[in-house]
Amino acid sequence: MSLAPIKLAALRSLLSARFPEKARKPGSGVGTGVAAIDEALGGGLPAGRLTELVSAAPSSGGQTVFTRLLISTRAARQRVALVDAADGFAPEAVPVDALRHLVWVRSRTLAATLAAADVLVRDGNYAVVVLDVRGISERALRRAPAAGWYRLQRAAEGGAAAVLVQTPCELVPAVPWRLVLRASQALADAGLPAEVLAGRLEVEIVRGHAGATEEEAG
């Protein structure tokens, strides 16, 4: 009989003992209200994990996703924090009642953005922490040390908050889930209900898949 399965089981056991937070299964997902994303993630944004949503094209729907997330979490009375690196959130674009559970941090620099996210992820009172770095130049984003992202991932692990990072390009190193919005929306659809527009978003899974959580769980 081959010894490979036994060695593999021993290795998995060793790794789960050494890094218990990696072996822990993510908590239940937080629904975003966008069917394509919830299906891709197997139920919503995973708690205790980072999910990167890349807006690869202009008007590809990143803000629509955030608006639907606000409405979805509002129904569940879950708190949401938004760390807004480029100060781009427009409160008037969201129904007033869907803002009552939001804490908006209007950051000024990328360093302050990461520091604020670090504080919020450790807080324990938020279901979702959204870190929006769109609007920051890609060059400045690439210059930011990767250690900041790793630190954020470590802070998220073991916590109850799902962390959504909205970026203009593929940025976060070793992120468990990376989804990309590539198609620009059309102005001709502007008369449609926001819910219908959200349902039309095309989401590509670049990193992570349905079996990823099981794989992570060893």
Added chain:
Amino acid sequence: MKVERLAPKALATPSELQTEGRTGGSPPHLLFAVLQVENFALHALIRSDPALAARPVAVIAGEGRKAEVTEVSPEAAGVMPGLAVTLAMARCPGIILRTRDPAAEVEAHRLLLAAAFTLSPRVEFTGVGCCTVDLQGVDPVRTEAQMRRSLAELARAGLAARIGAGETPLLAAYAARKAEPVLIVTDAREFLRPLPLAFAAPLPGHADILRNWGLKTLGDLTALSKAEVGLRLGAEGVSLWERAAGESARVLRLVEPVKTFVAEWIYEPPVESIEPLFFRLRRFAERLALELRGAGFAAEKLGLTLRLEDETDYRREFCLPEPGVDVDLWLRVLHAHLETVRTAARVAGVRLGATPTRPAQKQDGLFDTGLRDPAAFWENLARLAALVGDDRVGTPLPADTHEPDAFTLERPPETVPAPASQPVHPPRGHALRRFRPPWPARVLCVDERPVGLESESAGGTVRTARGPWRGCGNWWKPGGWAVEIWQVELAEGGIYQLARTAEGWRVEGMLD
């Protein structure tokens, strides 16, 4: 746009509002703190061995005739660092001589870091017996009280530490050396003036030169011109001057907060009785409780493993009555069990682990706050306000006007209220993401409709345009506004919102 200032919630008790241990009378501006343990190797040894408590002890280094004392306890009268071992034994016949114990020092360092993490999650392990904490954004009154509590806990755990705080890591380090046990520097110049030059660590050659110049204190040196000092002593002289002024700033090399709450010890030789086992468990419990508290967790279970001499393990898990970090409760649970345990072989090692959980602070019903940890929520809001500005954090509330981008930032509610009923007309269209400030733009119009756009970051031929939507307000008083809004889709992709005002065209944001 009008914004409301978000006041940090005052959580300090009157007793915490003491001013003892501060230089100057103004409220402290905390940026960095340094936790320091003098004679760290000695303290680590003593706290790991109960037989050394209140005895004359010295830590020695070197071998044979070159062996000398490096650290010494106050009980060893007449012995000082640098003394040869033979001389130390002659001066203090009962002195206990030990070499450094790396395992004990690792355990003591973890304890020191755990105390530092109760102040802020941004902590640097600076060196032996020293760590630096980035306090940017913390509530100064609460943090000062927490500093004293952490020092008291460290003292109970056998580590006599001191804390200094100031505007730079260097200033905080100087303050830690003078602290008794907490010193917060609010007036750097006044604090540095009387300190001896040795604090700035001049090169030996420079120390002699400065002595010949008649300079004795940091104040004496900084009274001279920095440029003149640089001319005479070179680049190192400039650096020395900056250190004397407490100006040297640097980026902290942060360490990760612990994620697993485990402590382990190997006995050499193995032990047979409960006392040494229980002493070690107390030390572990003190450290784990601090680590849990620093990470905002409580323990729901304790796991005890005794590694026996015959290479077998004795394991037991204890479910605690309620999640917490009560060291005495943990020790009562462990003691009650260990008294009944009989093992087949001596205990060669012990391991204690705590299973973390969030503290159960949520109260349902009449006093429902809707917050799992209200203290952390308000404290973190205050920290965020200090990071980005206290008018830039809060819950947005659109103003009751049609004026674009008009809103206020409110204090977040303690309880998230039940959602209102579904609106009769659900929201339509794409969501706007604003560019603040808006981009100035040139718009080419045909028949009063935009057909081309030029701006700093977006431009091209307009494929489709919707509009205009015109609005105005406050026209009867100063500060009136009038705007014409267009939505345009560019041929290259991207939908933008344009605004035409008396000042011209601007790109207000992207419909995304």
